[in-house]
Amino acid sequence: MGRHFGDLARVRHIITYTMSPFEQRAFPNYFSKGIPNVWRRFTSSFFKVAPPMTLMYLTYTWGNHVHQEEKRKNPADYENDE
Numbered sequence: 001m002g003r004h005f006g007d008l009a010r011v012r013h014i015i016t017y018t019m020s021p022f023e024q025r026a027f028p029n030y031f032s033k034g035i036p037n038v039w040r041r042f043t044s045s046f047f048k049v050a051p052p053m054t055l056m057y058l059t060y061t062w063g064n065h066v067h068q069e070e071k072r073k074n075p076a077d078y079e080n081d082e
Contacts, residue, residue, distance in 0.1 A: 027034075
């Protein structure tokens, strides 16, 4: 059992290229292209997503408020109790 994980099989006629991790740049063009691209994508989809989400949030909070009011007992029903 002298084989290691990387040497389990011999593969022929396949060429692979790898780049050393020391030669790669972690954040190439991050400030010059990355942030403007994020801003462009955010502004293009904001007006498609924000109005329905706002409407759903307002409907949800209104429904919870009405539900809490309906759960309360009416004090006028218990005025004559002793």
